[in-house]
Amino acid sequence: MSPATIDRAYWKPEEETLARPALETLQLDxxxxxxxxxxxxxxxxxxxxxxxxxxxxxxxxxxxLRRLPFTTGADLRESYPTGMLAVPLDDTLxxxxxxxxxxxxxxxxxxxxxxxxxAELIARSFVATGMTRRDVFQNMMTYGLFTGAxxxxxxxxxxxxxVIPAGPGNSERxxxxxxxxxxxxxxLTPSFALYFADILDKRGIxxxxxxxxxxxxxxxxxxxxxxRRKIEAGLGLRVFNSYGLSEMNGPGVAFExxxxxxxxxWEDHYIMEIIDPESGETLPPGERGELVLTTLVREAMxxxxxxxxxxxSIVDGPCxxxxxxxxxxxxxxxxDDMLIVRGVNIYPQQIERILMGVPxxxxxxxxxxxxLDEMTVKVELSEAGFDGQLEHxxxxxxxxxxxxxxxxxxxxxxxxxxPGTLPVSEGKAKRVIDNRKL
Amino acid sequence: xxxxRLLAVFVExxxxxxxxxxxxxxxARINIRWVTIASSGPFGVMKFLVTxxxxxxxxxxxxxxxxxxxDVIPVEVADQPGALQAVAECLARDNINLDNTxxxxxxxxxxxxxxxxxxxxAKALLVKQGLRVLSREELLES
Numbered sequence: 035m036s037p038a039t040i041d042r043a044y045w046k047p048e049e050e051t052l053a054r055p056a057l058e059t060l061q062l063d064x065x066x067x068x069x070x071x072x073x074x075x076x077x078x079x080x081x082x083x084x085x086x087x088x089x090x091x092x093x094x095x096x097x098x099l100r101r102l103p104f105t106t107g108a109d110l111r112e113s114y115p116t117g118m119l120a121v122p123l124d125d126t127l128x129x130x131x132x133x134x135x136x137x138x139x140x141x142x143x144x145x146x147x148x149x150x151x152x153a154e155l156i157a158r159s160f161v162a163t164g165m166t167r168r169d170v171f172q173n174m175m176t177y178g179l180f181t182g183a184x185x186x187x188x189x190x191x192x193x194x195x196x197v198i199p200a201g202p203g204n205s206e207r208x209x210x211x212x213x214x215x216x217x218x219x220x221x222l223t224p225s226f227a228l229y230f231a232d233i234l235d236k237r238g239i240x241x242x243x244x245x246x247x248x249x250x251x252x253x254x255x256x257x258x259x260x261x262r263r264k265i266e267a268g269l270g271l272r273v274f275n276s277y278g279l280s281e282m283n284g285p286g287v288a289f290e291x292x293x294x295x296x297x298x299x300w301e302d303h304y305i306m307e308i309i310d311p312e313s314g315e316t317l318p319p320g321e322r323g324e325l326v327l328t329t330l331v332r333e334a335m336x337x338x339x340x341x342x343x344x345x346x347s348i349v350d351g352p353c354x355x356x357x358x359x360x361x362x363x364x365x366x367x368x369x370d371d372m373l374i375v376r377g378v379n380i381y382p383q384q385i386e387r388i389l390m391g392v393p394x395x396x397x398x399x400x401x402x403x404x405x406l407d408e409m410t411v412k413v414e415l416s417e418a419g420f421d422g423q424l425e426h427x428x429x430x431x432x433x434x435x436x437x438x439x440x441x442x443x444x445x446x447x448x449x450x451x452x453p454g455t456l457p458v459s460e461g462k463a464k465r466v467i468d469n470r471k472l
Numbered sequence: 473x474x475x476x477r478l479l480a481v482f483v484e485x486x487x488x489x490x491x492x493x494x495x496x497x498x499x500a501r502i503n504i505r506w507v508t509i510a511s512s513g514p515f516g517v518m519k520f521l522v523t524x525x526x527x528x529x530x531x532x533x534x535x536x537x538x539x540x541x542x543d544v545i546p547v548e549v550a551d552q553p554g555a556l557q558a559v560a561e562c563l564a565r566d567n568i569n570l571d572n573t574x575x576x577x578x579x580x581x582x583x584x585x586x587x588x589x590x591x592x593x594a595k596a597l598l599v600k601q602g603l604r605v606l607s608r609e610e611l612l613e614s
Binding site for chain 1: 478484510512513517538541
């Protein structure tokens with residue numbers, strides 16, 4: 035029987051439960067080959083190796099990875115369109131781009147092998163969430179230059195699901211497809227998931243009774259744990275967190291298994307490091323820092339030590355599911371947003387997560403840094419947050435200062451303000467004002 | 473007996489806020505019969521006894537002002553020593569805390585306005601004690 039015809043807890047158990055020493059031997063072997071290949075074929079890496087005074091022969095152990103230069107988003111943009119190709123253009127099969135909000139996009143090439151590997155990791159990830167070939171997968175992401183929809187589509191086909199390439203939008207048709215074809219698994223953005231839950235509610239449709247939904251893969255936009263719970267309640271399913279980026283094949287770099295306690299990062303395909311985004315030094319396991327990824331099996335466009343700018347930490351210890359690939363926490367911020375206050379690294383997203391968990395607060399907040407490292411968090415009260423009593427607002431203010439202190443290890447001043455007081459920005463909200471005189 | 477509600481308004485603690493709120497009320501021809509303003513750090517709370525609290529609430533809401541209602545107990549007492557004590561002791565016996573309390577004397581009438589977490593129980597106790605708890609009409613149409 036082909037793998038797709040067997041239902042099981044693992045997609046390929048020999049790869050997913052490979053003992054750590056064997057996994058690390060595999061990583062070293064693949065790293066050596068990747069480094070040798072880019073040193074030969076990619077001018078950018080030839081130049082970087084020269085500057086760093088390192089040769090592919092210097093890589094003798096996994097720890098030697100630290101001697102290699104980083105690759106940044108700017109490197110990818112400057113190499114646009116074909117500067118980082120490690121194979122002849124004729125050997126490439128697919129082009130995706132990463133949406134750059136400014137300037138040129140990043141061009142990402144896939145060889146036939148790369149397309150298959152990307153699908154393989156999705157199949158592995160989907161099966162880890164309990165998916166089998168009997169599931170019906172409705173792909174509600176945008177098909178196009180963006181990696182999300184296509185890579186997931188190929189992965190679900192590998193599992194053997196019935197795949198419905200619905201694309202985003204058109205809630206009426208989405209609902210019809212779900213009802214008529216008994217969709218069990220969906221892939222969509224968090225904002226569409228919330229919107230769709232609202233539509234169901236307005237129609238009086240109870241997804242637990244009227245639909246067959248079991249799980250959702252939610253991605254492409256950051257979302258909080260609170261949003262995950264809202265989607266789960268509104269759609270009557272389980273939401274599995276995942277991590278991916280176009281520079282690393284798109285979705286399926288790391289995925290939650292049924293334990294839902296951190297995302298397994300597929301270490302036979304990527305080497306992960308957590309570094310201090312300021313100094314570039316490697317941080318010990320458990321510490322929060324910037325995720326750095328090195329591709330191990332990518333053919334068309336290998337990337338060494340890619341600075342993802344995403345902030346996370348490695349979850350310590352083995353997972354009860356039996357997979358040996360280590361897990362990372364949900365992404366808690368972007369390195370570009372990091373603040374250093376009284377010597378402590380703080381990400382605005384940490385503060386946001388705390389504030390969004392308090393129902394008496396609104397959605398608008400502002401972090402103001404002044405004087406010598408004084409931090410004030412201004413946040414609007416929600417309609418439910420004011421019962422007419424000054425004392426209650428004072429108590430809430432103190433409670434929030436305490437919650438923030440527990441999260442960011444420094445006690446900020448908290449100012450509760452009426453709704454509509456803080457500036458509302460269009461698009462990406464400006465959350466930090468730094469007026470410090472340091 | 474109709475409850476007496478105050479309109480509580482949440483504002484930033486900065487110059488011009490009282491003027492802004494009272495201008496909105498004045499333009500809507502809403503009369504303020506009693507007021508307290510308290511502030512704490514970045515914010516303040518104004519409490520108004522007005523002729524038409526529902527309309528006042530709508531007027532403020534329409535302008536994006538955060539406002540809420542607060543039930544209070546007005547008690548009319550004799551204008552003489554020991555009057556406030558009678559009210560306080562009545563509630564203290566049943567372990568009811570006075571959150572915010574204010575009072576005034578006008579035209580030989582002494583009125584105490586009591587805010588507590590347990591409005592209904594406090595009201596019942598005061599009535600039972602023979603104290604004169606005022607209705608909305610009795611308070612405003614004096």
